[in-house]
Amino acid sequence: MSKSKKRVRCCVCFALICVILISILLIILLVKSNRCEYTQAAVAADSEICSDVGRNILQEGGSAVDGAIAALLCTSLVNPQSMGLGGGAIFTVFENPDHVKVINGRERVPKVFKRDLLNDCPQNTALLPGSQWIGVPGEIQAYKKAHDVYGKLPWKTLFKPAIKLAREGFPLPSVLEKYLFFFQKAMVNSSLCSVFCKDNKVLKKGDMLQYPELAKTMEIIADKGPDAFYEGKLAEDLIQDIKSAGGSLSLEDLRSMQAEVKDALPVQLGDYTMYIPPLPASGSLLSFILNVMKGYSLRPESMKGEEEIWTYHHIIETLKFANGLKKYVKDPAFSDGNDTSHLVSLDFADKVRAMIKDEPQPLQYYNVMPSADSMG
């Protein structure tokens, strides 16, 4: 065989090997890019430990509501600065496009409250500790309603992971450490110190955090059912402690607390139907912002080059108008029949978009009512 023929064969072989290698590489990349993170179910909570708790409940055959309740109970321990049994919750539950419900367990003003309470409001954003600000908790009522309708596993099962965690304890998470450090002066002078302090200093990362009292409370609610939080010995103890701190909540407030079930509000957003919670939640503001921005036909290029500046300008201007609409966000049962349907209407969004100019306008242009920002 001549030398030139050998050389040609070598070249062909080399080219073939290269083609095969490149093909394998492309296949691997393609498979990787199409790989699903999960195929059955998932939970996105504020912490890995509570996402895991929710996921385990789903794997045991629990519904999404079961998983959510177990993960929320866990979150009340891992991120106690954020939420807990003494608060409130709003669920949006999607079964199918024709059946999307909102369960509203937001707190309510108690029967007896400080009549001039709003005079205590600060001019600027500030923390507002004190028993006068306590609303009637609706958290467990929301869980109850959600579980009654959508629960698959027994109520008691949902509490098991949180009770174990509360009783056995766990290392203080770094996020909570940051908040405790930020809050340490107030913390050491408050009754919270019995949980979050050691030797009269706030806990540090790695210290064990335990909730023996809360574990008992969760166990009672798990065994006796959700109503145990709102009547009986547990409710009496809670009310007595609130009264000792100067608060006005009564057993009657707890007994009369109910979570509401309503249809979610469907809003068309191009291909998507967006299901939002009605007032007093801010779903309509979210819908307003997206309806205005939809008119700018956003696409990946909208966040590139000079166009990015205009995209952000339009977003900022829309947010300013949204601030002006916050006055409509209130409990509809107490808002004197004010019509708020325009907040989710396309015509209104078109009108506002037409008002957005190429430069920012004075404050009054956006009809902004002065209001404090909140950091809850």
Add this chain to the structure above:
Amino acid sequence: TSHLSVIDKDGMAVSVTSTINQMFGSTVYSPRTGVILNNELADFCGRATKISAGEQPPSSMVPTVLYSKPQKTVLVVGGAGGSMIVSSVALAIMNHIWMGKDLKDAISAPVVFVDSSNGVNFEKTFDQAVKEKLKAMGHKEGKLQHFFNVVNAISKQGSCITAVSDARKEGKAAGY
């Protein structure tokens, strides 16, 4: 505030936001029950001139589910962070469904928040050049020092599920 997004194997989706309002709520702790009480009535501040027994305070919470039949997609989304909830959830949705960002990038993208005085507040990692150009257009920069915005979301496209817990609160999602 804390937000949770959940999808189960039957396709049921739950978007739930829960709160005791500000950090540690009212800071009133019930020693007999271990419960920390909320300070939710503070949400009336600057938003109401009178309040009534039984009334629910206005809320920034937006536990939301988006569904697209043509795209066979469900997006479960919501957030935490007081007044910042609405803008951070809106930005995450825009980034994901319109700007083509994957869910993780859509959530982690730096947010812009307009405060109640119309001051424009930029998250620390926000592009400085864009920020300067916006200021040059006449937008007044706000003085907000702390950002508490957190968005947790799950998207299901066909049978492919992506779950993202916001790294801002060191969250991590789970699934199977």
